[in-house]
Every structure is written in C-alpha cells, then in structure tokens.
Amino acid sequence: MAFNLQKVLRALLFASSGPLTIKEIQDTLTRFHAQEAELLAKAKAAATPGGEPAAEVSAEPPAEEPVVEPMAVVEGESFVESGGGVADSSVPADPAAEVMVGLSAAETAEEFYHEVPSLITATQIREAMDGIAADLRARDEVFFLIDGSNGYRLVTNPKAARWVRLLRDEPPPVRLSQAALETLAVIAYRQPVTRGEIESIRGVSAEAGVNKLLERGLIYVAGRAELPGRPIQFGTTDEFLEFVGIKSLAEMPASDVLSNRQIDDWLKQAENPAHVEDKDVGLETGELPLDPPEEPVEDEPPTKAVRATAPVELADEAPEDAAADAAADEISVESEPVDPTPGATPAAN
Numbered sequence: 340m341a342f343n344l345q346k347v348l349r350a351l352l353f354a355s356s357g358p359l360t361i362k363e364i365q366d367t368l369t370r371f372h373a374q375e376a377e378l379l380a381k382a383k384a385a386a387t388p389g390g391e392p393a394a395e396v397s398a399e400p401p402a403e404e405p406v407v408e409p410m411a412v413v414e415g416e417s418f419v420e421s422g423g424g425v426a427d428s429s430v431p432a433d434p435a436a437e438v439m440v441g442l443s444a445a446e447t448a449e450e451f452y453h454e455v456p457s458l459i460t461a462t463q464i465r466e467a468m469d470g471i472a473a474d475l476r477a478r479d480e481v482f483f484l485i486d487g488s489n490g491y492r493l494v495t496n497p498k499a500a501r502w503v504r505l506l507r508d509e510p511p512p513v514r515l516s517q518a519a520l521e522t523l524a525v526i527a528y529r530q531p532v533t534r535g536e537i538e539s540i541r542g543v544s545a546e547a548g549v550n551k552l553l554e555r556g557l558i559y560v561a562g563r564a565e566l567p568g569r570p571i572q573f574g575t576t577d578e579f580l581e582f583v584g585i586k587s588l589a590e591m592p593a594s595d596v597l598s599n600r601q602i603d604d605w606l607k608q609a610e611n612p613a614h615v616e617d618k619d620v621g622l623e624t625g626e627l628p629l630d631p632p633e634e635p636v637e638d639e640p641p642t643k644a645v646r647a648t649a650p651v652e653l654a655d656e657a658p659e660d661a662a663a664d665a666a667a668d669e670i671s672v673e674s675e676p677v678d679p680t681p682g683a684t685p686a687a688n
Contacts, residue, residue, distance in 0.1 A: 358490030488580040522548035531572035
C-alpha cells in the first residue's frame, strides 16, 4: 500500500493544538526522514557480525553449552542482536529492508510510513488539504477544515454551535450593527486610521462603533499619528481576517469607493469645503442662481419723538441746567387746565 498523505495530514491536524502551517508540515517530514535514517543505521549495525564489541575472553575456555542469542522481533521478522552468532535465516539479506529497532507494528504501517517521498511541495500539501476539506463538507461532518490567516485548522460545524456554547457556558455572539460594519470597513481599507478621519468620512460620531470593535477584538491600537495632539490610530487584527474569511488584507476585494485616493479626497473636502458657484452646476450667469435673491429692505417710517430721548440729549448739558429744565416741565404739566367732560356743567364757585 502506498503512502497516504491525506491520512497523515488528518493525524497532524488532530494532534496540533493550533493552526498548522505548510512549513510545519514540511519540517515534520524532514524530521521523519532523519529519524528513518538513524533507525536504519541502528538496524544495520545490529545485523552485521562484529557490529558490537565482543566480551572479554577468560583464560580457560568455558564449558560448551548451547548459547541462546537474544532475538528482536519487528513486524514478524527476527534477527540476532549480538554479532557473535549466526543470524537467523528469516532476517532479510539487506539490513535496510524495513527492519526498525524499537518500533511497534502500528508505528510501521505501510500507508503511514512506507515509501514516504523525500520531498513534498507546498502545492501537493495544499491539494491534499483541499481534498480533506471537500470530503468533510461532502459528508456533512461535525467539523470542517479551513485555511485561515495562520494556517490550516479544524473548526466546528456551525450546526453544532449551540452545543459547543453550552459546553463552554458562553453567551451567543452579538451581531455587529450597520454603523459598526461601516466603521470596520473604513479601518480595514484605510488603516492605520484615526477616529477623527473615520468621523470625517462617515459624517457621524464613531466612538460607539470603535469601542464595540475593540471589545470584539476585530481592531487594535496601532499607534499614534504624527498630528497635533497625537491621535490614536487603529488597525485590524487576525480575528478580523477570520471574521471575513480571508488570509491576508491583500485578498480584500478592490473598492474604488474606499480606495486610499478616494478617502484622501474626502478628508480634504471635509477640511476645506469648496464653495459651489452657479457655473459649477451648469447654470449661466443670471439664470436660476443657487443663492436666493436678496429682498429689498424698505425704509422704516420715522418714529415719533418721545420724551425718553430727552435725557440723552441733555447728557452734555450741565447738571444744574438739566435739573432746572426738568422742574419747569413739571410745573407746566401741573398748570395745564383739564378739559371738562363733554356735556358736564362746570361747578359753581
């Protein structure tokens, strides 16, 4: 049976405590071949006569007794461990022929350990991983294989999410609002970006959306901008890549609306709004102006002079003259006769 790469990769995925990268898989294969060469060298040394140092011979020859040599059994084949005796006829002539020292029969299964290629390319590993992922989805297993930003890993089928949350005693996830999604999109395409820039682009406050994204771990504080006040800059995390299902920011869809050039233009317009003239919107001079015509201001009718203005006019006069004029006015008011009521008879003296 030939070497089965997919089975080996499944075993590595289950045994890995985190994402499994292609580099780690290739390093594991390299260590396997190094261990294989070491085991073959030990097997060759054990099967070759004189491979081990002989024991010291006493002066008197010992009595002839049947010598039973210790035997090692590996995969049903036996061979003599010491080099003093004659090897059993069941030992293969080639010592490198699948004779391993210190391994069990399960650790020498053909589909896992026989005919392992000395070099497995990254393309071959990706194709094998894609085959595993397609097989798991086709059989609707309780776990899927995904290729995340940090490598390959097994994840639980969304159908079993409630059971997993009950096991971990976790609350259900909270969906992001439309405002938070818009803020996240601006940060993803513009990063690093300050809160002021986000608010200039969206036209509303971004404090609530930024705080929610920080709480969910989708963004982080990337540093401070070289601007007055040194405002905080934000960027996206690896959790954001997993949230949107991509491995790197380069895989984000191209957007003319959220490109850096377009965002720069928006920020400049927000800082320096341009005045729109009639000709900017295709109107000729004197035709339908954007600004409403100024209404003519009518002259206010002359107001009747009141005595309240007298103190202002007398402000420059001497205090004695002003007091004299005020006393004269009071005397004139008291001396004026009161007109009798029409039809009334004047009282007799």
